Amino acid sequence: MSLSLFKTLSRYPFIHDLEFYDSNELKQNKTCITKCKKKGCLSLMDSKESSHFICEYGFDNRLVLFEENRYIINGIIYPNNSKILEGTKKVRANWVVNPNDIDIFLKKLEGIENEIKNRVNHTIESNFSMFHDFKTSMNIFFSCTQELINRLPGSDFESKLKSSDSLYQSLFSALQLITSQLGMIDVIINPKRIQFGNKKSVNLYRLFEKIKILFSHVAANKRDIKINLISEGRRIRDCYCYESIEFIPLILIDNALKYCVPGYDVDIKLEQSFNSVKVIVKNIGPLVPEENKDLIFHKFYRDPSAEEFAKEGIGMGLWIAQSILNAHNSKLNYFGSKFTTFSKINPKMGLNIFEFDLPTQ
Amino acid sequence: MSDFQSAFLYPIGVAIVNFISVKVYNRLNSSPKNYFWKDKFDDLKDYKPNLSFDELKRRTRIVVIDDENSFPISLFRGEGYAIDKWSKVTDYNKLQSGVYDIIILDIKGVALHISEEDGLGVLQSIKNYNPAQIIIAYSQHSFDLSKAKFWELADETIAKPSDFLKMKATIDNIILNQFQPERYINIMHDILLKNHYSNKDIRKIDIHLIRNIKDKTTPNWNSVFESAITTPELFIKLQAVASTILKLY
Numbered sequence: 082m083s084l085s086l087f088k089t090l091s092r093y094p095f096i097h098d099l100e101f102y103d104s105n106e107l108k109q110n111k112t113c114i115t116k117c118k119k120k121g122c123l124s125l126m127d128s129k130e131s132s133h134f135i136c137e138y139g140f141d142n143r144l145v146l147f148e149e150n151r152y153i154i155n156g157i158i159y160p161n162n163s164k165i166l167e168g169t170k171k172v173r174a175n176w177v178v179n180p181n182d183i184d185i186f187l188k189k190l191e192g193i194e195n196e197i198k199n200r201v202n203h204t205i206e207s208n209f210s211m212f213h214d215f216k217t218s219m220n221i222f223f224s225c226t227q228e229l230i231n232r233l234p235g236s237d238f239e240s241k242l243k244s245s246d247s248l249y250q251s252l253f254s255a256l257q258l259i260t261s262q263l264g265m266i267d268v269i270i271n272p273k274r275i276q277f278g279n280k281k282s283v284n285l286y287r288l289f290e291k292i293k294i295l296f297s298h299v300a301a302n303k304r305d306i307k308i309n310l311i312s313e314g315r316r317i318r319d320c321y322c323y324e325s326i327e328f329i330p331l332i333l334i335d336n337a338l339k340y341c342v343p344g345y346d347v348d349i350k351l352e353q354s355f356n357s358v359k360v361i362v363k364n365i366g367p368l369v370p371e372e373n374k375d376l377i378f379h380k381f382y383r384d385p386s387a388e389e390f391a392k393e394g395i396g397m398g399l400w401i402a403q404s405i406l407n408a409h410n411s412k413l414n415y416f417g418s419k420f421t422t423f424s425k426i427n428p429k430m431g432l433n434i435f436e437f438d439l440p441t442q
Numbered sequence: 443m444s445d446f447q448s449a450f451l452y453p454i455g456v457a458i459v460n461f462i463s464v465k466v467y468n469r470l471n472s473s474p475k476n477y478f479w480k481d482k483f484d485d486l487k488d489y490k491p492n493l494s495f496d497e498l499k500r501r502t503r504i505v506v507i508d509d510e511n512s513f514p515i516s517l518f519r520g521e522g523y524a525i526d527k528w529s530k531v532t533d534y535n536k537l538q539s540g541v542y543d544i545i546i547l548d549i550k551g552v553a554l555h556i557s558e559e560d561g562l563g564v565l566q567s568i569k570n571y572n573p574a575q576i577i578i579a580y581s582q583h584s585f586d587l588s589k590a591k592f593w594e595l596a597d598e599t600i601a602k603p604s605d606f607l608k609m610k611a612t613i614d615n616i617i618l619n620q621f622q623p624e625r626y627i628n629i630m631h632d633i634l635l636k637n638h639y640s641n642k643d644i645r646k647i648d649i650h651l652i653r654n655i656k657d658k659t660t661p662n663w664n665s666v667f668e669s670a671i672t673t674p675e676l677f678i679k680l681q682a683v684a685s686t687i688l689k690l691y
Contacts, residue, residue: 202588216582216603220512223603227514237521238606256605264601273590277579278599281615324599324612 082147082194090193092186093178095145096153099123110156110176112138122155139164140176143183147194154183205270212266219259226256254295261331268325268401275325275408282442283326285358286310286317286351292330293349296338304343308334315353318441325405332398333362333435339391340366342423342430353441361436366390368417368431377415378403386429406437413437471642486648487627489655491691495618499523501689502617505542507531507561508580509551514606521610531556531564538571540682543621543689544613546600549581549592562592569595571675574629574683576620578612623690630683637676643669651684655691 084097094109095102101109113122122142125134132144141159145152157178158165170177227238230249235241242253267274293310300306320326337347341364348363367386369377376382383396403413418432464475493501504525506513518525531537531553537545545568549561557563561581568575579596582603583589593599597620600612627648634644650666653659663681670677 198588206588213582217510220510220582220603223605224512224514227517227606231517231520238517238610242607253605257608260601260604260608263603267601271590273593277593278612279597281619 082150082190084150086194086197087147087150087152087190090190091152091154093154093183094156096122096126096155097150101155107175110140110173112140113156122153125153126151135162135164141178143180145187147190209270216263219263222259223256226252251298257291258295258331261327264325265328265331265397265401268328268404269397272404275405276323278324280321280323282319283322284317284319285326285330285360285439286312288327289330289334289349289351289360292334296334300338300347304338304341306338306341306343306345306347308338308347308349310349310351312351312353317351317353317358320358320409320439320441322409322439323405326409329360329402329405329437332402333360336398337362337364337366337433337435339394340364340387340433342366345423357438357440359436359438361434363432363434365421365423365430366433367429368419368433369415374415374417378413406439409439411437411439484652486652486687487624489623489652489691491623493690495614496522498617498621498690499614502543502621503541504544504546504613505537506546506580507552507564508546508548510548512602513546513580514609517606518610518613523613528552534564537564537568537575538682539678540572540575540686543686544576544578544616546578546580547596548602549579549583549589562589562595565592565595572679572682573633574626574686576616578616621690623687626683626687626690630680630687633676633679633683637670637673639669647684651687654688658691661688 087095087097088102089105091102091104092106094104094107094113101114103109117136117138119137121136122134122140125132125142125144128134128144132146134142134144136142139162140156141162142153142155142157145154156176158170158173158176159180160170160177162170165173230242230245230253231238233241233245233249235244242250264274289310293308297308300308334347334349337349341347345365348361350361350363352359352361367384367390369384369386373384377384377387378399379396380400381396382400383394387394399413406413414436416434416436418434419428421430421432424431461477464477464479468475499522502524504518504523505528506515506525507528507530509529513527515525515527526542530551534556536542547561547565552561553564554560557567559566565577565579568577576597577595579593579599580602581589581592582601598612598616600609630647631644634647639647647666650661654661661684663677663684664671666684667677667680670680
């Protein structure tokens with residue numbers, strides 16, 4: 082349950098992420114805010130054995146778990162609490178809470194949360210039934226394309242494809258691109274998809290090379306943009322990644338092309354160091370202002386400079402890329418530089434650099 | 443006693459005493475020591491199969507359970523995979539007893555006749571019964587938040603639709619990394635330990651299997667899992683895992 086929802090519904094003061102919150106009905110116990118320096122109640126956050134804790138001032142605290150979120154209902158007094166004097170209980174009568182009332186309250190919250198989940202699922206299912214039908218149709222396209230390639234001469238599918246006409250290869254590449262793009266739509270709806278399956282050995286250079294080939298044709302024909310892919314230093318070693326890592330080159334190259342000034346190059350460089358690979362994607366295009374550098378990784382955010390340059394886009398790509406890299410304990414960084422020859426012609430344009438590191442085997 | 447007699451009789455006597463001691467020790471400790479007090483058998487995990495990938499691929503029995511015909515069965519068969527196709531779960535016992543090494547399972551429209559939860563119910567039940575069973579989730583419902591458990595419980599996932607080379611890479615990766623004796627030996631040992639078998643009992647079972655691997659014979663399961671005969675569920679579970687181990691040699 083999200084903090085905002087818990088805050089709206091909670092009848093009791095609580096702690097979340099080390100912050101103390103009042104509820105709509107009851108403020109924080111004064112002692113917890115002003116007198117208590119030790120904040121012993123916070124130890125409950127990491128507790129695995131107990132969900133109840135009596136602090137040094139004698140107040141009851143209760144840990145509440147909602148999937149990944151932990152809350153502590155703090156500074157309350159159970160009626161049978163012998164550490165609090167009867168006089169104090171009278172003064173703090175509003176904070177005297179029967180544990181059963183908390184149980185009932187939590188059950189209600191659980192019910193509300195389940196209802197919300199069901200509604201979200203139902204909405205997704207009804208809104209995306211079209212998407213399901215589209216996937217079914219795509220299955221037919223996949224089967225027919227693969228059957229066509231399989232009829233070509235060769236010992237196995239891969240060799241048949243390799244020795245086939247470039248049209249067949251483009252057709253199969255389109256099919257692979259559709260597979261990836263459908264996967265990305267799944268991630269938008271269900272971000273857990275990023276960590277589906279087991280991690281396996283993946284060579285980032287080969288992944289970027291594959292996507293580069295897919296996009297090169299379009300880039301050169303439509304926008305007069307060349308994609309350069311180079312690896313520097315030692316041979317690029319494999320990384321241990323989830324399957325979703327294949328969306329990274331797709332997103333970064335697609336973005337670099339979309340926001341590249343026609344006639345300029347997109348440069349992709351991979352550098353193998355001792356135990357990691359650094360990937361750098363550069364283009365000349367609209368610069369992101371300093372204050373929006375973090376925002377571009379937010380879901381549905383499109384920087385005004387990007388919107389002005391390219392109409393299409395929904396602001397999902399960089400969010401997906403960042404989520405995938407976070408799942409691999411890495412981070413996508415953005416740097417912009419005005420010190421390019423093109424910036425002299427148009428100061429809104431400059432060198433855009435996206436880079437990240439991943440450990441190699 | 444002459445020098446001649448003592449020179450011969452003394453070593454013979456020592457040899458006989460040593461021989462009897464080894465026999466008694468082995469009987470008391472269920473140990474496989476030889477005359478020189480060395481283990482007759484190595485660790486089961488030390489036996490590495492010498493199978494080429496093509497042979498391993500041929501021996502891996504795969505079933506695709508999908509109500510649609512989207513899985514490229516003919517392409518896989520053409521490349522030497524032993525692959526069957528069911529449009530729904532027609533023989534649950536086959537799945538449960540480990541006849542198939544890899545089950546590629548759709549989530550919808552495949553098992554409503556046996557489980558309210560359809561594919562998820564089948565997946566949960568098989569994993570509960572035979573934790574060694576490799577199951578690949580194959581569905582176009584990967585966007586569906588309510589089916590999260592299906593994807594979490596599966597050993598691997600293939601999104602639907604996917605291109606053939608991607609599917610092949612996923613299955614090859616499973617064959618190379620998961621369809622290996624060590625994984626199944628570990629799972630068998632885990633099952634035995636959970637059922638309070640001692641290390642000595644486990645070693646005894648391992649030795650049975652080593653003998654069968656060496657002799658290339660089919661074991662008498664009643665004698666391998668003698669103590670599990672009274673608990674049929676455990677017996678079938680162990681037999682399913684152990685059969686897969688032997689299949690890999």
